[in-house]
Amino acid sequence: MKAFEYTRAADPAAAVAGFRPGDMYLGGGTNLVDLMRLGVAEPERLVDVSRLPLDRVEAAGDGLRVGAAVRNSDLGAHPLVLARYPMLARAVLSGASGQIRNLATVGGNLLQRTRCPYFQDVSKPCNKRRPGSGCPAIPGDHSHLAVLGHSEACVATHPSDMAVALAALDARVHVTGPAGSRVLPMPGLHRLPGDEPERDTVLEPGELITAVELPPPPPGRSAYLKVRERASFAFALVSVAAALDIGADGIVTGVRLALGGVAHAPWRAARAEAALLGAPAGEESYARAAEAELDQARPLPRNAYKVPMARNVIVRALKELTP
Amino acid sequence: MNRVEGRDKVTGRALYAAEYPVDGVAHAYAVQSGIAKGRVTAIDAEAARAMPGVLAVLSSDDPPDLAGDADPELRLFSSRDVAYRGQIVAAVVADTYENARAAARAVRVTYAAEPHDVLLRADHPGLYRPEKVNPAFPADTVKGDVTAGLDGAAVTVDVTYSTPPLHNNPMEPHAALAVLDGDRLTVYDSTQGAAADRDTIARTLGLPPERVRVVSRHVGGGFGSKGTTRPHAILAALAARATGRPVKIALTRQQLFDVTGYRTPTIHRLRLGCDATGRLTALDHEVRVQSSTLVEFAEQAAVPARTMYATPALRTAHRLVRLDVASPSWMRAPGECPGMYALESAMDELAVAAGIDPIELRVINEPDAEPEGGLPFSSRNLVACLREGARRFGWEGRDPAPGVRRDGRWLVGTGVAASTYPAMTRPSQATATAEDGAFVIRLAAADIGTGARTALTAIAAGALDVPAGRVRVELGDSDLPAAPLAGGSMGLASWGSAVVRACEELLRDGKHGAADTAGEAGRGGDYARHAFGAQFAEVRVDPDTGEVRVPRLLGVFAAGRVIDPDLARSQFVGGMTMGLGMALMEESVTDAEFGGFGNHDLAQYHVPACADVPDVRAYWIDEDDPHLNPMGAKGIGEIGIVGTAAAIGNAVHHATGVRVRDLPITPAKLLAGF
Numbered sequence: 001m002k003a004f005e006y007t008r009a010a011d012p013a014a015a016v017a018g019f020r021p022g023d024m025y026l027g028g029g030t031n032l033v034d035l036m037r038l039g040v041a042e043p044e045r046l047v048d049v050s051r052l053p054l055d056r057v058e059a060a061g062d063g064l065r066v067g068a069a070v071r072n073s074d075l076g077a078h079p080l081v082l083a084r085y086p087m088l089a090r091a092v093l094s095g096a097s098g099q100i101r102n103l104a105t106v107g108g109n110l111l112q113r114t115r116c117p118y119f120q121d122v123s124k125p126c127n128k129r130r131p132g133s134g135c136p137a138i139p140g141d142h143s144h145l146a147v148l149g150h151s152e153a154c155v156a157t158h159p160s161d162m163a164v165a166l167a168a169l170d171a172r173v174h175v176t177g178p179a180g181s182r183v184l185p186m187p188g189l190h191r192l193p194g195d196e197p198e199r200d201t202v203l204e205p206g207e208l209i210t211a212v213e214l215p216p217p218p219p220g221r222s223a224y225l226k227v228r229e230r231a232s233f234a235f236a237l238v239s240v241a242a243a244l245d246i247g248a249d250g251i252v253t254g255v256r257l258a259l260g261g262v263a264h265a266p267w268r269a270a271r272a273e274a275a276l277l278g279a280p281a282g283e284e285s286y287a288r289a290a291e292a293e294l295d296q297a298r299p300l301p302r303n304a305y306k307v308p309m310a311r312n313v314i315v316r317a318l319k320e321l322t323p
Numbered sequence: 324m325n326r327v328e329g330r331d332k333v334t335g336r337a338l339y340a341a342e343y344p345v346d347g348v349a350h351a352y353a354v355q356s357g358i359a360k361g362r363v364t365a366i367d368a369e370a371a372r373a374m375p376g377v378l379a380v381l382s383s384d385d386p387p388d389l390a391g392d393a394d395p396e397l398r399l400f401s402s403r404d405v406a407y408r409g410q411i412v413a414a415v416v417a418d419t420y421e422n423a424r425a426a427a428r429a430v431r432v433t434y435a436a437e438p439h440d441v442l443l444r445a446d447h448p449g450l451y452r453p454e455k456v457n458p459a460f461p462a463d464t465v466k467g468d469v470t471a472g473l474d475g476a477a478v479t480v481d482v483t484y485s486t487p488p489l490h491n492n493p494m495e496p497h498a499a500l501a502v503l504d505g506d507r508l509t510v511y512d513s514t515q516g517a518a519a520d521r522d523t524i525a526r527t528l529g530l531p532p533e534r535v536r537v538v539s540r541h542v543g544g545g546f547g548s549k550g551t552t553r554p555h556a557i558l559a560a561l562a563a564r565a566t567g568r569p570v571k572i573a574l575t576r577q578q579l580f581d582v583t584g585y586r587t588p589t590i591h592r593l594r595l596g597c598d599a600t601g602r603l604t605a606l607d608h609e610v611r612v613q614s615s616t617l618v619e620f621a622e623q624a625a626v627p628a629r630t631m632y633a634t635p636a637l638r639t640a641h642r643l644v645r646l647d648v649a650s651p652s653w654m655r656a657p658g659e660c661p662g663m664y665a666l667e668s669a670m671d672e673l674a675v676a677a678g679i680d681p682i683e684l685r686v687i688n689e690p691d692a693e694p695e696g697g698l699p700f701s702s703r704n705l706v707a708c709l710r711e712g713a714r715r716f717g718w719e720g721r722d723p724a725p726g727v728r729r730d731g732r733w734l735v736g737t738g739v740a741a742s743t744y745p746a747m748t749r750p751s752q753a754t755a756t757a758e759d760g761a762f763v764i765r766l767a768a769a770d771i772g773t774g775a776r777t778a779l780t781a782i783a784a785g786a787l788d789v790p791a792g793r794v795r796v797e798l799g800d801s802d803l804p805a806a807p808l809a810g811g812s813m814g815l816a817s818w819g820s821a822v823v824r825a826c827e828e829l830l831r832d833g834k835h836g837a838a839d840t841a842g843e844a845g846r847g848g849d850y851a852r853h854a855f856g857a858q859f860a861e862v863r864v865d866p867d868t869g870e871v872r873v874p875r876l877l878g879v880f881a882a883g884r885v886i887d888p889d890l891a892r893s894q895f896v897g898g899m900t901m902g903l904g905m906a907l908m909e910e911s912v913t914d915a916e917f918g919g920f921g922n923h924d925l926a927q928y929h930v931p932a933c934a935d936v937p938d939v940r941a942y943w944i945d946e947d948d949p950h951l952n953p954m955g956a957k958g959i960g961e962i963g964i965v966g967t968a969a970a971i972g973n974a975v976h977h978a979t980g981v982r983v984r985d986l987p988i989t990p991a992k993l994l995a996g997f
Contacts, residue, residue: 003375038577115926117921117922117927120924122428139916140914140915140916140921143991229870229871229989229990230907230908231934232932232933233934237868305869305991305994305995309868309869309990309991313867313868
């Protein structure tokens with residue numbers, strides 16, 4: 001591991017003001033420290049933001065404001081989260097292990113890097129790690145990688161479960177940086193790879209996530225389903241965050257759908273939502289909506305299974321939410 | 324019996340190889356090849372040497388004096404040739420681990436790369452018949468006329484199974500601390516056999532064995548990967564020589580996947596035929612495996628077919644291809660584990676095709692003597708295991724129809740498979756000494772987490788007829804009386820025999836006993852000695868996602884006399900859990916473009932988590948086998964993994980009607996089959 005400096009920020013403003021090229025913010029370190037050991041991340045200095053006073057989960061009207069330094073364990077077990085956003089609690093608690101969730105922060109969870117095997121191996125090319133060096137995953141092992149929104153430069157997936165739920169919940173990410181503060185929508189924080197796969201998000205250097213704001217929960221019921229070959233402690237092959245509201249006449253009056261494990265960003269299934277809204281609730285509509293979304297999938301030879309898997313899980317999730 | 328070293332382990336007092344405190348220790352970190360085949364043309368270590376704390380850079384620029392006939396995997400820096408990606412081509416020694424690791428990344432190695440060939444396939448033109456397969460079996464055997472047997476069969480199956488490369492992942496990474504004191508070298512190593520490790524290290528370094536000592540009192544798992552000396556131990560010794568300081572090395576999890584061996588991928592063609600009553604008319608098991616260009620390691624995967632079933636026509640064959648890959652090595656139940664996966668899956672297919680219950684098919688084909696060699700079995704209780712397992716599992720009344728049982732959204736199925744593993748012993752020495760009211764047993768055995776120290780304590784206490792609390796066992800040190808390694812499920816049987824004999828002599832002498840079982844161990848020829856077992860699995864398969872869960876695994880084993888029920892159960896259950904990993908998730912992905920393995924950490928190479936094994940049960944049938952050893956024990960370290968994957972695969976077929984013949988059985992493969 002390359003030698004680095006370590007400093008602890010006193011408050012968000014000081015963290016941002018003191019940020020210099022080569023710095024990286026450190027949350028729980030459950031991903032960044034691994035990447036430093038592997039030589040994937042080589043910060044000159046770590047600015048520890050895990051102890052900033054951003055560790056509160058607070059009601060904000062009928063919504064919620066979650067500090068960026070809240071630990072995943074605390075978020076997943078928080079009474080307000082369990083009561084208002086069970087989908088989010090399920091997503092958070094389906095990620096990683098108890099030990100990792102005890103350390104991992106909300107901000108860090110959003111900014112974790114892909115687990116693409118080539119990205120994590122500095123002895124091999126990777127456009128995300130070394131722009132222009134090539135993407136060996138496309139001809140090689142992409143079995144866990146993207147089927148939606150990928151580019152010729154990168155087929156990485158974003159590994160977070162939490163972010164998928166946040167994307168379904170229309171969360172807003174509060175950011176402060178050298179150029180001031182701003183609010184980014186979810187989806188909207190993460191970007192698709194295009195020809196700049198080295199950029200996971202739209203954040204500018206020095207920008208720091210301070211909070212995630214959740215609007216009041218969508219009406220109806222919600223679920224988070226995650227598919228993995230191991231019963232726990234595995235990244236999603238495919239996951240679905242879903243919320244569904246059905247009117248008295250059996251017509252879908254509200255729907256949220258987001259997919260994990262399929263794209264460079266948590267994937268809000270807007271086409272499926274559009275197809276469902278106003279349609280009669282039922283398996284036929286759900287299957288049609290899933291097809292509408294997955295028509296745009298471009299699977300590679302080794303990850304083609306993700307398309308029927310995603311379709312099936314979308315339908316399953318919606319059926320489970322149908323009274 | 325509770326583990327005698329349990330308190331030391333949970334309080335952190337038990338020292339593992341990398342934990343021995345020593346003054347002035349330096350740290351080594353390996354530089355690994357970035358190509359899969361070719362030559363190193365230049366090593367630029369200038370920048371690395373200038374980095375903080377760097378003491379030395381070792382490479383083929385300054386080849387060490389190593390024995391020419393040593394294992395090529397251990398002849399570090401002796402050649403410029405690269406045989407596989409990840410091979411150690413240089414190393415940095417520095418004052419701290421971090422400095423060594425940082426400087427290792429700064430070593431610039433230039434290569435003349437050649438095209439590599441890293442993929443095993445059934446039609447590889449380089450496949451050949453090896454002279455023998457591990458450890459010394461003929462590669463091919465033929466008895467009777469297989470073609471006629473198949474032609475005359477009422478029912479046949481002709482199927483191909485494959486298993487991927489698999490890696491041992493002991494919790495404790497491979498690690499060593501080398502300390503030079505004058506002309507004497509001590510290596511604290513994480514090894515399954517201190518004496519054998521000492522001999523290999525001495526031979527490789529060109530030292531007389533008496534000048535080398537290996538200490539390995541506690542080992543955090545090995546499964547075979549620590550059964551042979553690995554390059555880290557040689558590297559630590561070379562680095563100590565180069566710097567004059569004690570040198571420690573602990574491989575990273577990623578490096579484990581490169582330089583500590585792995586189970587070869589296997590491809591099996593099984594042709595079985597039976598008559599209308601289920602009697603086998605022919606059994607043909609042909610296996611294809613890989614090895615490196617450095618050594619011929621021929622996994623004996625068709626050997627268990629020589630033991631299992633009565634048939635008038637029996638053919639087994641092994642073919643091997645040498646690829647630009649790391650040398651395969653030992654992994655729990657080498658040979659039996661992949662071989663029985665294929666054979667027991669094919670037997671299930673034959674049972675389905677013949678419309679015979681899979682337990683009955685096995686019972687019908689129970690042999691009177693070992694099918695291939697004709698030797699009588701010293702004891703064989705496969706049928707009893709199948710019957711007892713069926714009773715405990717609730718097999719009776721099972722509907723054989725595939726794909727018809729549902730519980731909520733889950734498709735439910737059950738499967739069975741047989742297990743076998745040979746019962747062997749090797750010569751061992753031991754001493755037993757009365758000291759201050761206690762009895763001290765000394766031998767260079769290894770406790771790799773199995774509880775061997777505890778079991779030997781119990782064996783000695785039994786032989787001396789004293790409470791276990793008065794017995795102390797010293798092991799894990801090559802200066803102790805020579806003993807074979809923990810491997811091949813031979814450890815306890817071999818060591819225990821010597822301990823019993825030493826205790827018997829102590830009782831006669833009153834003060835001291837010393838034993839060497841060279842005369843009595845490993846008697847062959849007269850009997851076929853094997854443990855057997857039966858494994859049962861219940862699986863649930865999600866038809867939407869292809870996810871497989873295993874709510875129940877149950878095994879019944881017949882392995883001679885069980886010496887300690889607690890330790891035995893943990894060996895069986897551990898093996899079965901590892902077998903579940905093999906069935907459903909474990910897979911090292913060969914990187915066709917770059918060579919080596921693409922996945923090399925525990926986030927990418929999945930082993931079962933606790934949630935995957937909610938209910939794994941192991942039982943045994945007591946056997947009284949007088950033809951084994953003084954304890955009447957057969958060895959239990961490996962049989963637990965044998966058959967599990969087949970039982971689960973057979974249950975998946977029963978649940979879904981889909982037969983996945985290529986492990987692991989992943990959601991992707993099942994979805995493709997639905």
